[in-house]
Amino acid sequence: MTQTAAPSPLDRFPPTRAAGLERLRQFVPHAGADYARRRNFDLGRDRHEGVSQLSPWLRRRLVTEEEVLAAVLGRHSHRAAEKFVQEVVWRTYWKGWLELRPSVWTAYRAGLARALDRVATEEGLRRDWEAACRGETGIGAFDAWARELVETGYLHNHARMWVASIWIFTLRLPWELGADFFLRHLLDGDPASNTLSWRWVAGLQTRGKTYLARPSNIEKYTEGRFRPEGLAPAAPPPDGPPHPPVGPAPVSDAFDPAAPTGLLLTEEDLAPGFVFEAGARPRATAFLDCTAGLSPLMPAPHLRDHVRGAMEDTAARWGARLGPVTWLAGAEEIADWAAREGLAQIVTPWPCTGPAAEALAGTAVRRLVRPYDAAAWPHATHGFFRFRKRIPALLAQVKGLRAA
Template sequence: MTFEPTRAAGLKALADFLPKAGGSYAARRNYDLGAAGHPHVSRLSPWMRHRLVSETEVLRAVLGRHSASAAEKFIQEVYWRTYWKGWLEMRPGVWRQYRDGVAAARNRLATEGGLRRDWEAACTGDTGIDCFDHWARELVATGYLHNHARMWFASIWVFTLRLPWELGADFFLRHLLDGDPASNTLGWRWVAGIQTPGKTYLARPDNIARYTEGRFDPRGQLAEHADPIPAPPPPPRMAAPTGDRPDPALRTGWLMTEDDLLAGFPDLPPGDAGLPLCLMPCDDLRSPLATAPHVRGFTAAAMGDAAARHAGMFAEPVTASGHGRIEQVLDWAATRGLRQVVMPHAPAGPAGDACGDLCKALAAEGIALRRILRPHDARAWPHATHGFFRFKEKIPALLADLGGLRAA
């Protein structure tokens, strides 16, 4: 199972999956068949997470092939991504709480006897729980895990191995090609009983045996109770971002992070071939530890693909990366005489943090950073006020709007 970091490969994966997006997905999506290559799910997340292929494109393609009711389950799953992003955008403090939690848990590794050994065994797949060890190794080897495996793995990490959930989320974020600050942090919080207070997810041996078609049967090995992990309440909800409007009169450069590798915004100055382009990968900021080489490779190649696809629109790209990324962007902007830098909105997470710092540094030089929101996000995110079940009620109206949205 490989994930080629190009838009063309993402579109091909979408086309190949389309016939299965209806009843077949609804019936079989929970089966994790491992070595069989996960044939019942789309495996589109590495491309969607980087917006090599957008949610709008996926939804449109699915609706071109199936009715909304036949593909209801798949459509809902795509909107889970949108919902988590919107939820975190309105509570960015939860991302900061998570980062603080990772730092605190790493301190515990240094001071609590046995914790480091147990954490290392979990990460290398040496716990003696076959299914868990298999998924730890599958993740490290492929950069992907089936959704059900992610749920089981996280539950075993938290409730059976009793390891800090933040270290598990960090392990995922370092290795998942689709590692996403919203889906990952909130997925782990959901399993641990923090996201929906009091409601935990307990991995059960019979459920694992059934949905792995008997490949694993961890009877007697897993925790039988899952008490919610204590955590501070989320900070008060803020308004969803509305996005900025670029000023067409200003000398402009375009900046991309790995969060959105499609150009094609209606607000982009039209016909401005040769727009200065800066690529600013932030995947090294996913964790205080090193991000896995396959993630670094995917991000770099995906950004290269984006630049190559838009070669007619942008000038030869400059890459700003590592600890000096902010200074490198400042230098790029200054040498080109830019008065504004325009970019797709970088959501809460590593790139969002870096862009917050960048915004201040550019402002000090009299250069505006304008972050444009995609219509899909602008319409959907404000509905992520409560749980998914309330958000879900808005899906028919959001789908009806799709006709009016540009493909991206």
């Protein structure tokens, strides 16, 4: 008897814009009432039709938020698609929130380094952490989700909430180790959405409010697949420092459209159309993959393959506009590339807080903020409920926006 191999993460989420647009096309009819009714149900791998599963494409901007919102609002009224629109805007909000307070990422990295030091010296912690990452804790639901994450590169939002809660309050593992486990495996792993969601579950993001995974809730929203026993009955909020003060919102650096220009693309934003519209005419382009900087440990091979595939797709699609294409192994190669190509300046879509910003810190690249981000991020100063009041203004702008 021949066994069919399980689809790989790249089979499930091919790293091309065409595949992302096809997923969007299939999802759009369901973005209204269907999404509102089904979005909280995690029915198991290969049964996630209640949600869009667009996040790996959105993460690298093979498909942009504007395009997703425009497609959905082209088919549904805002009222009918309100839930879905709101979720897309959560991503925008988290990105803006972290851009206004980048030290929260630095603090996460420091906490992770301390937790990994403890893993190296505390045998019990090391054993429990390894068991959690392998899906061998004995909590059936948790173990199934840990394996789904490792094997598919995706988890339903509700499963992410349950896993994070069980990780922190039942297994009593440091939250930073869990956030790192996600970042090393999620195809959509994002410094903003991931770090701030883990902080939210842990009770650090909305002060005094934690998220407790309850067996009855899991049973209901997995349609009885799981009803785990032995989960923590309470999730006491921890002490933690207050949020850092809000910093300045990102603003595009000036550049000279007439000067010999290079374009630098990272996995943060593979939709360079807005850079061309801003007047940049690159004579050469370089791709820089910063994913190795997501974690002190090795990201899953599927993650690196997805980023590489997405970049190759971008190079192929925009070929004529890019000039000769170079693949950089690290930011330290930027200066040599610029000298070789005779570049007077290098422009890049805004490198968001995380590995891309870290890689480019100290270089002279000119960072350009996408109009959608420029319209939204400065308003991520307080909670989401205040931010979402901006949604109508943002949508008014989206309707006028062109393709990425």
